[in-house]
Amino acid sequence: xxxxxxxxxxxxxxxxxxxxxxxxxxxxxxxxxxxxxxxxxxxxxxxxxxxxxxxxxxxxxxxxxxxxxxxxxxxxxxxxxxxxxxxxxxxxxxxxxxxxxxxxxxxxxxxxxxxxxxxxxxxxxxxxxxxxxxxxxxxxxxxxxxxxxxxxxxxxxxxxxxxxxxxxxxxxxxxxxxxxxxxxxxxxxxxxxxxxxxxxxxxxxxxxxxxxxxxxxxxxxxxxxxxxxxxxxxxxxxxxxxxxxxxxxxxxxxxxxxxxxxxxxxxxxxxxxxxxxxxx
Amino acid sequence: xxxxxxxxxxxxxxxxxxxxxxxxxxxxxxxxxxxxxxxxxxxxxxxxxxxxxxxxxxxxxxxxxxxxxxxxxxxxxxxxxxxxxxxxxxxxxxxxxxxxxxxxxxxxxxxxxxxxxxxxxxxxxxxxxxxxxxxxxxxxxxxxxxxxxxxxxxxxxxxxxxxxxxxxxxxxxxxxxxxxxxxxxxxxxxxxxxxxxxxxxxxxxxxxxxxxxxxxxxxxxxxxxxxxxxxxxxxxxxxxxxxxxxxxxxx
Numbered sequence: 001x002x003x004x005x006x007x008x009x010x011x012x013x014x015x016x017x018x019x020x021x022x023x024x025x026x027x028x029x030x031x032x033x034x035x036x037x038x039x040x041x042x043x044x045x046x047x048x049x050x051x052x053x054x055x056x057x058x059x060x061x062x063x064x065x066x067x068x069x070x071x072x073x074x075x076x077x078x079x080x081x082x083x084x085x086x087x088x089x090x091x092x093x094x095x096x097x098x099x100x101x102x103x104x105x106x107x108x109x110x111x112x113x114x115x116x117x118x119x120x121x122x123x124x125x126x127x128x129x130x131x132x133x134x135x136x137x138x139x140x141x142x143x144x145x146x147x148x149x150x151x152x153x154x155x156x157x158x159x160x161x162x163x164x165x166x167x168x169x170x171x172x173x174x175x176x177x178x179x180x181x182x183x184x185x186x187x188x189x190x191x192x193x194x195x196x197x198x199x200x201x202x203x204x205x206x207x208x209x210x211x212x213x214x215x216x217x218x219x220x221x222x223x224x225x226x227x228x229x230x231x232x233x234x235x236x237x238x239x240x241x242x243x244x245x246x247x248x249x250x251x252x253x254x255x256x257x258x259x260x261x262x263x264x265x266x267x268x269x270x271x272x273x274x275x276x277x278x279x280x
Numbered sequence: 281x282x283x284x285x286x287x288x289x290x291x292x293x294x295x296x297x298x299x300x301x302x303x304x305x306x307x308x309x310x311x312x313x314x315x316x317x318x319x320x321x322x323x324x325x326x327x328x329x330x331x332x333x334x335x336x337x338x339x340x341x342x343x344x345x346x347x348x349x350x351x352x353x354x355x356x357x358x359x360x361x362x363x364x365x366x367x368x369x370x371x372x373x374x375x376x377x378x379x380x381x382x383x384x385x386x387x388x389x390x391x392x393x394x395x396x397x398x399x400x401x402x403x404x405x406x407x408x409x410x411x412x413x414x415x416x417x418x419x420x421x422x423x424x425x426x427x428x429x430x431x432x433x434x435x436x437x438x439x440x441x442x443x444x445x446x447x448x449x450x451x452x453x454x455x456x457x458x459x460x461x462x463x464x465x466x467x468x469x470x471x472x473x474x475x476x477x478x479x480x481x482x483x484x485x486x487x488x489x490x491x492x493x494x495x496x497x498x499x500x501x502x503x504x505x506x507x508x509x510x511x512x513x514x515x516x517x518x519x520x521x522x523x524x525x526x527x528x529x530x531x
Contacts, residue, residue: 019332019333100282101281101282101283103283104283104304114282114285114286114323115323115327116285116322116323116326118281118285118319153315153318153319153322154311154312154315154316154319155312156281157306157307157311158310217343217348217349218346219343219346219348219349219350220318220346220349220350222315222318222349224349226343228339229343257326257332258332258336258339259332259333259336260336
């Protein structure tokens with residue numbers, strides 16, 4: 001098994017696990033430095049972890065409902081911790097979102113458990129809950145949590161602040177690092193009518209540990225996350241701007257939804273990101 | 281939001297009865313049900329990512345035409361209303377997705393008609409590719425009217441209004457120009473023979489002949505059916521051509 005250097009001088013470049021990634025990194029182990037694997041895939045299809053014979057793994061997660069008011073089960077937390085230990089991941093990248101929610105009175109008997117993370121209400125109440133959730137998990141996880149910004153597709157009722165202010169306060173009060181998904185940031189800014197560049201400058205970039213890059217698709221008037229498309233020019237512009245301020249420890253390219261993602265584009269973007277990181 | 285995403289039928293209910301949402305403590309004016317419905321579509325789309333293996337061009341078409349989220353939102357709502365959960369296997373999930381798409385597209389809208397054609401095309405290719413057909417003996421020529429011709433390998437016959445090959449080729453460009461594609465009826469035979477999978481275009485006569493070959497009718501019967509009894513010789517000649525192409529053989 002390969003493990004990521006805990007103390008690295010230069011940022012590492014990796015790919016999110018998807019169709020063809022395991023074969024690619026096995027055939028060209030020097031192409032990238034790690035593979036990012038979701039905990040949920042390791043839990044339900046453990047064989048995907050075999051990629052760690054070739055490259056280190058960073059653990060990603062969408063099960064802890066960090067911005068939710070319904071906690072994950074103890075078994076889920078234990079399973080996340082076990083995978084973190086087994087993979088030797090330097091951190092766990094979890095979404096600043098919720099996947100569990102209380103039942104409502106529309107004939108719903110049990111809480112909702114989703115398979116997709118949802119942007120939370122951006123409010124003081126949520127911030128307090130996130131801090132509470134972080135505190136409850138801190139001693140149960142063997143490595144630090146870093147939180148990933150959600151893409152915001154619509155106004156969330158009860159929100160009292162924008163995403164950047166929300167992230168800033170969560171990071172400050174919880175004392176956590178950030179997984180800055182620049183595509184989610186672009187999506188949120190586009191859908192909420194704010195400028196992505198000036199909003200980037202307002203983020204606590206010194207807390208950024210890892211960066212995600214992926215594509216987006218504008219349909220029906222809304223910008224949507226799209227890992228079947230390459231990162232657009234604005235995302236690369238934001239990335240360059242970020243690198244002028246901070247050196248993240250890892251950058252993950254998330255082109256992992258389509259089995260026929262053009263290899264030429266993937267390789268070109270790997271090369272481009274590698275060059276940008278080496279210039280830092 | 282979570283309840284609506286998990287059960288999109290709730291979204292439809294709240295749309296029809298905003299007071300139901302208000303009773304839950306949510307101001308209906310503050311919750312964009314259209315956007316939430318589309319988000320539900322996005323989650324369903326992601327759950328169908330494995331279907332991209334056999335429907336790569338269809339997914340590309342959905343994205344290029346800007347129909348992706350709208351389509352999957354409609355699918356999410358349809359499933360929620362029916363109460364039928366999504367199939368567990370990728371094969372079944374893909375089959376059901378194509379069935380819904382075929383019913384969803386508006387054939388009067390060219391891009392949607394192309395989309396339907398493309399989905400059927402890819403589905404047919406995937407079905408044939410998944411087969412393990414037995415070895416085929418070498419073809420024996422159709423010489424006599426009393427011979428009983430049969431189709432060789434596994435074949436699917438389709439008459440299409442838009443050429444799926446042209447659609448696929450257009451989608452492989454960086455900026456597909458679907459408006460340049462021309463509608464026109466074509467007759468295709470999707471043909472799996474041993475390991476090979478081919479797409480053969482036929483003229484209407486050859487297509488009709490192939491349709492009539494069922495392993496029971498004699499060559500003479502097929503020829504007479506093709507020509508209305510006027511010229512069995514012409515019909516037999518046509519069967520001979522299909523035999524030379526390897527598409528049919530004598531039993």
